[in-house]
Amino acid sequence: xxxxxxxxxxxxxxxxxxxxxxxxxxxxxxxxxxxxxxxxxxxxxxxxxxxxxxxxxxxxxxxxxxxxxxxxxxxxxxxxxxxxxxxxxxxxxxxxxxxxxxxxxxxxxxxxxxxxxxxxxxxxxxxxxxx
Amino acid sequence: xxxxxxxxxxxxxxxxxxxxxxxxxxxxxxxxxxxxxxxxxxxxxxxxxxxxxxxxxxxxxxxxxxxxxxxxxxxxxxxxxxxxxxxxxxxxxxxxxxxxxxxxxxxxxxxxxxxxxxxxxx
Numbered sequence: 001x002x003x004x005x006x007x008x009x010x011x012x013x014x015x016x017x018x019x020x021x022x023x024x025x026x027x028x029x030x031x032x033x034x035x036x037x038x039x040x041x042x043x044x045x046x047x048x049x050x051x052x053x054x055x056x057x058x059x060x061x062x063x064x065x066x067x068x069x070x071x072x073x074x075x076x077x078x079x080x081x082x083x084x085x086x087x088x089x090x091x092x093x094x095x096x097x098x099x100x101x102x103x104x105x106x107x108x109x110x111x112x113x114x115x116x117x118x119x120x121x122x123x124x125x126x127x128x129x130x131x
Numbered sequence: 132x133x134x135x136x137x138x139x140x141x142x143x144x145x146x147x148x149x150x151x152x153x154x155x156x157x158x159x160x161x162x163x164x165x166x167x168x169x170x171x172x173x174x175x176x177x178x179x180x181x182x183x184x185x186x187x188x189x190x191x192x193x194x195x196x197x198x199x200x201x202x203x204x205x206x207x208x209x210x211x212x213x214x215x216x217x218x219x220x221x222x223x224x225x226x227x228x229x230x231x232x233x234x235x236x237x238x239x240x241x242x243x244x245x246x247x248x249x250x251x252x253x
Contacts, residue, residue, distance in 0.1 A: 017250075029172075030172075033171065033172055033212075036237060037171075037240065040236075040237040040241055041244075044238065044241045046241055046244070046245060126250075127244055127247070127249075127250040128250075128252075129138065129250070129252050130252060
């Protein structure tokens with residue numbers, strides 16, 4: 001059995017909400033709006049997974065400082081994910097390499113997935129929101 | 132029974148909202164149990180009483196109002212997103228908010244998501 005088949009065979013268990021982050025962190029409020037939803041789901045003890053794809057991968061890159069742009073640096077809050085039991089954080093490897101970004105993230109526990117693994121992981125969720 | 136919840140993030144003057152409305156109405160006409168619409172980001176602008184769209188253009192707000200009345204469809208706006216956009220939600224008998232809409236928080240989105248068989252975002 002391939003790893004993809006194994007993943008889809010466990011599809012019934014995972015469920016919950018997947019939030020896809022597809023926008024760069026500081027040009028719009030999409031990232032912060034998505035984060036607010038993730039934290040609310042976490043505080044209600046509902047299962048939520050985060051997916052970073054396209055320009056959304058920039059939200060995970062280390063050593064950024066929104067305050068230089070007078071923007072409240074919501075990325076710092078990512079370090080609180082474990083307190084909200086948000087453990088499933090996935091990033092698209094293809095999106096990283098297209099942007100020549102290293103896997104240098106500002107939080108731990110980020111799982112780098114190929115496009116196929118990424119879509120398989122997404123498919124395990126009952127609901128999807130995209131920002 | 133299968134249930135549907137809808138998230139709207141586009142404002143009343145966006146053409147994308149027309150797709151959302153057409154979808155929700157089609158679901159209601161088909162007898163699907165639509166348990167609520169949650170308005171987030173610019174979607175909260177639907178509840179703004181001061182918005183006036185030229186009469187020969189699509190009247191998204193009036194259509195939401197009609198669906199709410201005909202089908203008792205719950206329309207929730209996110210309070211944080213609304214206040215950020217100048218729709219003050221604090222006073223009782225608030226004349227800034229269209230009375231077809233209910234002021235809610237993200238907790239309502241959690242509620243809708245956990246109850247719904249399917250969640251669709253526009």
